[in-house]
Amino acid sequence: MENSxxxxxxxLNLKRLLEHAHIGVVIHAxxxxxxxxxxxxxxxxxxxxxxxxxxxxxxxxxxFVDEAGxxxxxxxxxxxxxxxxxxxxxxxxxxxxxxxxxxxxWFLVNAYMENSGSPETxxxxxxxxxxxxxxxxxxxxxxxxxxxxIVIVTEANPIDSPVGPNIIYVxxxxxxxxxxxxxxxxGETPRILQGALTDxxxxxxxxxxxxxxxxxxxxxxNYDSSGRPYWLEINIMPLTNKYGEVTHFAAIERDVSERKFxxxxxxxxxxxxxxxxxxxxKRVEERTNExxxxxxxxxxIAFIDQLTNIPNRRYFIDxxxxxxxxxxxxxxxxxxxxxxxxxxxxxxxxHGHSVGDEVLKAVASCFANTFRKEDAFCRYGGxxxxxxxxxxxxxxxxxxxxxxxxxxxxxxxxxxDVEIYFTISLGIKxxxxxxxxxxxxELKDADEAMYQAKKKVRINTLSSGIKLGLLCKPL
Numbered sequence: 001m002e003n004s005x006x007x008x009x010x011x012l013n014l015k016r017l018l019e020h021a022h023i024g025v026v027i028h029a030x031x032x033x034x035x036x037x038x039x040x041x042x043x044x045x046x047x048x049x050x051x052x053x054x055x056x057x058x059x060x061x062x063x064f065v066d067e068a069g070x071x072x073x074x075x076x077x078x079x080x081x082x083x084x085x086x087x088x089x090x091x092x093x094x095x096x097x098x099x100x101x102x103x104x105x106w107f108l109v110n111a112y113m114e115n116s117g118s119p120e121t122x123x124x125x126x127x128x129x130x131x132x133x134x135x136x137x138x139x140x141x142x143x144x145x146x147x148x149x150i151v152i153v154t155e156a157n158p159i160d161s162p163v164g165p166n167i168i169y170v171x172x173x174x175x176x177x178x179x180x181x182x183x184x185x186x187g188e189t190p191r192i193l194q195g196a197l198t199d200x201x202x203x204x205x206x207x208x209x210x211x212x213x214x215x216x217x218x219x220x221x222n223y224d225s226s227g228r229p230y231w232l233e234i235n236i237m238p239l240t241n242k243y244g245e246v247t248h249f250a251a252i253e254r255d256v257s258e259r260k261f262x263x264x265x266x267x268x269x270x271x272x273x274x275x276x277x278x279x280x281x282k283r284v285e286e287r288t289n290e291x292x293x294x295x296x297x298x299x300x301i302a303f304i305d306q307l308t309n310i311p312n313r314r315y316f317i318d319x320x321x322x323x324x325x326x327x328x329x330x331x332x333x334x335x336x337x338x339x340x341x342x343x344x345x346x347x348x349x350x351h352g353h354s355v356g357d358e359v360l361k362a363v364a365s366c367f368a369n370t371f372r373k374e375d376a377f378c379r380y381g382g383x384x385x386x387x388x389x390x391x392x393x394x395x396x397x398x399x400x401x402x403x404x405x406x407x408x409x410x411x412x413x414x415x416x417d418v419e420i421y422f423t424i425s426l427g428i429k430x431x432x433x434x435x436x437x438x439x440x441x442e443l444k445d446a447d448e449a450m451y452q453a454k455k456k457v458r459i460n461t462l463s464s465g466i467k468l469g470l471l472c473k474p475l
Contacts, residue, residue, distance in 0.1 A: 024037075025037070025041055028125075030119055030120050057080055068239075072094070078094065079126055083113070089109060092109045111124060112124070145172055149254050150171065154249050155168060156248055165189055170186075180192075194223070195227075199220065202219070206218055210236070216236050230255055231255070236249055268290055308360055310368055311377065313380050316388075322376070326390065330390070336431070336439075336446040338385075338427050339363070339386070339427075340425050341423075341424055359420070366404060366411060391430060425450050425451075427451065429445040429446040
């Protein structure tokens with residue numbers, strides 16, 4: 001009788017101890033179903049008694065991550081580790097995720113098996129302390145978001161073009177410098193920032209380092225969303241999980257365009273100092289040559305047609321390639337357009353080349369006001385213009401053509417009170433973007449469509465007297 005009363009007292013004391021303990025205690029049956037959870041465990045896991053009792057480790061509400069933020073497989077849950085490996089679990093840090101709040105709750109977990117003779121009748125006891133506050137004394141994300149340096153995080157695999165490495169995070173400094181939003185670049189690769197003058201040897205060294213999962217530092221010329229070039233000092237480092245596996249790459253980048261400019265200025269100054277022994281005329285001549293060289297270099301980098309102030313053919317080829325690549329990723333077609341100013345030679349012969357230049361500028365102005373910054377367009381050469389745009393809806397191409405034609409229709413050139421009207425012919429080729437899309441062939445077809453438009457042109461005479469050749473049907 002006394003032994004029975006003593007056992008009952010011990011059971012009551014143990015239960016009272018667990019009920020008032022400041023650590024979470026969960027007891028699993030051998031099939032991992034929960035048979036007991038004390039109040040602290042319920043509070044820390046934000047679950048009710050009914051939500052947890054009887055549930056197994058395979059319940060879909062249970063999601064855990066390791067210290068690196070990587071999802072833990074069910075077989076690596078603390079209860080299954082003890083069960084499968086027949087060993088104790090000591091001081092393992094585990095993060096818990098549920099739908100009640102966006103932040104991760106961090107626990108210091110211990111677990112062991114309470115053996116009653118056979119596995120089927122044994123229990124697994126899991127205890128855990130809340131260490132969220134000590135683990136998150138401050139937010140590293142807040143630091144990264146507000147640093148002036150650019151931060152980009154990509155997946156470690158794959159790294160080869162065109163699919164990898166995929167961007168999974170960029171900070172505010174990236175958006176401010178590049179003009180791209182986070183939503184626009186997530187899932188893209190850092191190669192979208194590269195262009196015609198990006199050094200291929202530098203990008204190859206970066207690729208080789210990533211393939212070896214090594215850190216690398218390079219200075220690289222990149223381009224923002226509007227095509228403006230800038231210099232970056234890039235430090236890329238591999239990120240590993242607790243198992244030593246490289247899961248991501250982090251790039252910390254700093255805009256060094258101003259520093260590059262000052263280095264160029266310093267170089268020029270040193271050259272000027274060496275030139276002090278020569279005459280003032282020679283010094284002026286050398287300085288003038290340097291400035292002219294710098295001007296030519298900037299023009300080459302900008303890829304802007306000097307007459308019309310819109311992209312030139314060289315820059316258009318680079319941008320059109322990016323349009324095709326982007327359309328391929330989105331499984332969308334691309335519309336290639338070719339435009340010719342009608343009877344341009346006659347305009348030059350009748351009014352002079354300066355008037356012809358004003359006509360080309362007027363057409364270019366219509367282009368600049370019609371196309372978006374993500375579209376590719378240019379003065380292709382002489383009186384010819386070209387464009388390449390992604391087509392999302394069937395009516396997009398016709399709407400674009402109508403806007404462009406309407407813009408030209410309402411344009412005139414006035415020279416010494418003489419109003420000069422002009423017309424254009426427009427041809428468009430639409431094709432689904434694929435890895436085999438040939439830019440030159442597509443543009444050649446658009447050119448042919450333009451000549452068909454010249455042959456079948458219909459002339460609309462507006463109240464102002466403007467005459468305009470209309471679009472032929474796309475191929």
